[in-house]
Structures are given as structure tokens and as C-alpha cells.
Amino acid sequence: MAELVDAADSKSVALIRRVGSIPSPGTIQPMNFCSNCGSRVVLKVPEGDLLPRHVCEDCGTIHYLNPKIVVGSVPEYQGRILICKRGIEPRLGFWTIPAGFMENDETLEAGAAREAREEAQIDVAIGSLLLLANVTHARQVHVFFRARMLAPDFGVTHESLEVRLVTEQEIPWNDLAFPSTEFALRRFVEDRAAGVEHHHVAEMQRRFPGIGAASPPVRAE
């Protein structure tokens, strides 16, 4: 049985320093100039549209901004669950499941498997849909699957300070990174105990200091 991987403190610190200056893919960028022609954009409601958009009046390009998808999984190996301690902001040092921004040209499942490799060096078979979460305040939708680890091999990466295979009792509920992390893990263990694999559609609220719990508005199954 795989155990806690020693994250070698000095190495971790160096990694934090190195990645600390990289802007997060989740940062909402200002939109001042047209990415097509370089002219200044104006914020206005285009003809035939209902919402204000960043519009280039030189080349006519309309720049739409839309929510991003975060894909992830709850990887399981012989009843244990794999979790990662985040090595990058936001929520550096808190525990999460392997998840990250979906890239172009990949499926949801391929993205979830890629994140598992990138964050924990694991190979997974993606299973049933676990959670479809509105994270509206962050302009994100989180799509998490159940996953089966193909081998008990895992390790840290530049995105994770520690990776662990834990029992349900060992899940660090008070040190989880995001509301959707907690929500996914709670539904995962509840459903597993009940012998079902439901999917859950839910809305996550902002995390407040000292609370950090997932919000109740939920439609299950």
C-alpha cells in the first residue's frame, strides 16, 4: 500500500518560489485592447445582442467572455482516496482532489485524467459523473468524475506539495481547498456507503474564512 510521499521541505519551498510568479489560469484578465488588431476596445451592447461586450470598432471583433470549466476526479485505489496538497495559489497548502482548467481539444474525461497525471503522477480510468457545480462568483463550472487508479503509484509534481492515499476517516475536512472539493468528497463517500453512483448538480457559494463549507442549494441525482 502506498503511503505518504515525503515532499522534501526545501524542494517544496523552491517550487513555491518558482511557480509563485506565474499568473493563475483562473485570473480574470482586463480587456483593454482588441486581440485581433490591437486597437482599444469599447464596452457596449452590440446590435442584436442583449449584454455589453468588449467591441473593437476598428475591425469589428466582439470579444465574448464566458465561464471556464474546471475538470477533476476523485481517484480511488482499493477503497482509499487520493488527495493532493496544493503547491500553487490559490489555496496553497490546502488539500484538494486532482482538478484544473479544461484545455481546448480535449474531452472532459481526458482533461480530468490529464489533471490526475499532472498533479499526482497517477494513471486513472475515469468513471461516472459525480458533480456538476456552478461556481458562479469565480465564473467557473466544475465537472468532477469518479476515477479508478490503475496502480498504487503516485508522487508530487510542481503543482502538489504532497500526495496521499487516505481512508475516508483520514480526509482532512478542515483543510480542504475549495467548497467544491468538500462537496465532491462528501457526496463520494456518502454515495459509496449507500452503494450508488449518483451525480449531483449544485451551486457553490464563496468560501468565507473560518467556514469553508459547501453551500446547501443542491439538486441531487
Next chain:
Amino acid sequence: MAELVDAADSKSVALIRRVGSIPSPGTIQPMNFCSNCGSRVVLKVPEGDLLPRHVCEDCGTIHYLNPKIVVGSVPEYQGRILICKRGIEPRLGFWTIPAGFMENDETLEAGAAREAREEAQIDVAIGSLLLLANVTHARQVHVFFRARMLAPDFGVTHESLEVRLVTEQEIPWNDLAFPSTEFALRRFVEDRAAGVEHHHVAEMQRRFPGIGAASPPVRAE
């Protein structure tokens, strides 16, 4: 019982002309300049990253491009299904269910309800998840729900040439707009006949002229 709304041909043509020049929100825009500072961007793998990104070497902004979410629903009223004939490109003149790009600051369900209002002037109560579809070649993920129309009132909008409430037998299977439209409608009627409300996770292939069918790689429920 509501019937086909007369779309007033001359008005429809004017609408097509008016919206015909508006770039679709689905258009993949070229990325030449930094939207933050207006400098030229270069395509390179940022430090600590694995994929090439459009990077501004002047202000340091990394421009991530990610898949967009299309939200929609299959609205039902007393056993009939609401469909819309598209009044805008792509697939102008073909039939679809109310669906469109998810906006920032709304939930999936709110987006699906908004699209139903915008495309068919209907008020819906969003129900269970019907389809989560990878449309990788278009850099999209489609999320469709079942929906219940609150009244038999509907009408055309600038996005729809015609709106109809049809029986299952009246669905124009050969004139549907997109593979995900057909896939969603087929699963909807199959599940309804079986008395279940499954969700389906599937991958849509490119639509080929003369084929237009949804692709088989599917994981149901």
C-alpha cells in the same frame, strides 16, 4: 393548445439580414495582441506550463483559451416538445432546442432558462440533467437539461424563424441543426418512454453533409 407561430416571412428575412453580419459568439478569434496592454503576443510555453500559450512579453499576461459551455434544455408542455427553427448562423433554417453560450455570472440552469426565453419567449422550470456532451472539435461542452414549460405560450424571436410545440412523431429528425440536438432529443424520448430521467455523457463527432447523426461513443447514466 398552442400551435405553430406564423413567422411572417418578410419580417424573418429582414431579421436574417440584420443579424447576418454579427459574428457568432462561437467564432474562434485570432489572438495577435495582448488584450491588457496592446502589445504583440508570442506563442510559447510559459515557465512551469506544459502547453504553448499566447504570452505578452511586455506586461507578462498569459492568455489562456479554453472551451466554452453551451447550455440548453428540452422544454416540454403536456407531452409536447418545444423546438425552434434557427434564425441565425450556423445552421440557419434547421431545427434545434433552445440553447446557447453560457454567460458569466449565471448558473447553468439560469443560462438554460435565459436561452429558452431568448429563443422561444418561454418560461421554463429547469429539471434534471439530460446530456453532458463533449463537442471537442468546436471547443465546446454542451450541458442540456429537461425543462417544463410553465404555460403554453411561445413565439419567435430574432434568433428563431419559427417555434413549434411538437409531438414525438413530429420531430423533424432529418432537419435538426446539430448532432447534440439529435442526441438530446433521442435520449429524451427514449428515457421518457422508459419512465426514467437518466443523464448521458457523450462525445459528439463533426457533422458531415448528408449524415448529421450523433456519434456512438457514449456512456449513459
